[in-house]
Amino acid sequence: MTVAVTGATGQLGRLTIARLKTLLPAGEIVALARNPEKAADLGVEARAFDYDRPETLATALQGVDRLLLISSSEVGKRAAQHRAVIEAAKAAGVGQIVYTSLLHADRSPLSLAEEHVATEAMLAASGIPHAILRNGWYAENHTGAIPAALAHGALIGAAGEGRISAAARADYAKAAASVLADGGHAGQTYELAGDDGWTLAELAAELSAQSGKAIPYRNLSQQDYAAALTGAGLPEGLAGAIASWDTGAAQGALFDDSRTLSRLIGRPTATLAEVVRAAL
Incomplete structure (x- = not known):
């Protein structure tokens, strides 16, 4: 049996392959x-696999029995890129695809959802x-803001009191590796998220406790948060998208209490205290 992972040099891909090597022979x-x-x-x-060169993909997939399709990082190009991979997988005779989608993609208000829903339809x-692994938010999406929060004395966002069921990227990687290695999950759609949701105010409080520095959470409007991110050097389009995702979180888009992820990985997901400690 041969399993393959797209986006293998990305953060999720690397973690998934490391986990797969504990479940399957490296060969x-x-x-x-x-x-x-x-x-x-x-x-x-390692094989060359460029989403933007669809004519080469089927050759790269020859002999692959199960494929983990990690969603492309190029928002706006994902649907076309994923279509190319799925068509190549069919041409190459791939037996199963595991796809990393978005939490509650079929009803999510997040702008990210559209391309995930389209990809799920292509797979069907x-x-x-x-x-389908509908991954919730990575905790690292928010702990990545810790250096700036420590430097400026505040954590900013636009998520209000929205609870975010984030999990560590390693937890999602473990689930992906388990499903890919097992191969018995065809037809399943899993809503994956951290066991215990938290607000950005709670993230700031945990950061304060562990760093010994008072770091309040300052909730901004979507427009003001986008402006702050642009002022910090992010491209305007990306800043606007991130701010809109926070607004979605305020509406509950990133909350899930099914604990499906912890059942798949066989242990509780990383806690808020653990992800903050790792970030620090």
Whole structure:
């Protein structure tokens, strides 16, 4: 059996392959990456896999039994890129696809949802057995703001009192590796999120407790948060998108209490205290 992982040199891809190597022989794992040279340290076979060169993808997928399709990082291009991968997988005879989607994609108000829903529909139409991992927010999406919060004395956002059921990226990677290695999840859609949701105010309080520095949470309007992110150097479009995702969180878009993720990985997901400690 051969399993392959797209986006293998990305943060989720690297963690997933590391986990797969504890479940399967390294010789059964293939890392698919735009620049396979960057995958040399993964200890598995690496193949060139460029979403924007669809004519090459089926060749790269030859002999692959199960494929983890990690959603592209290029928002706005994802649907076309994912279609190319799915068509190539069908041409290559891939037996199963596991896809990383978005939490509650079918009803999410987040702008990210549209391309995930489109990809899920493509998978359904393809006839390829598949499983959908609807990943919630990565805790690192917010702990990445810790250096700036410590430097400026406040954590800012626009999520209000919205509870965010974030989990560590490593938790999602463990779930993806388990489903891919097991192969028995075709037809399943899993809503994956952290066990215990938290607000950005609670994140700020935990950061304050662990750092010994008073870091309040300052809730801004979506417009003001976008402006602050632009002022910090983010491109205007990206800043606006991030601010809108916070507004979605305020509406409950990033909350889920099913604990499906912890059941898949066989242990509780990382706590808020643990992810803050890791970030610090």
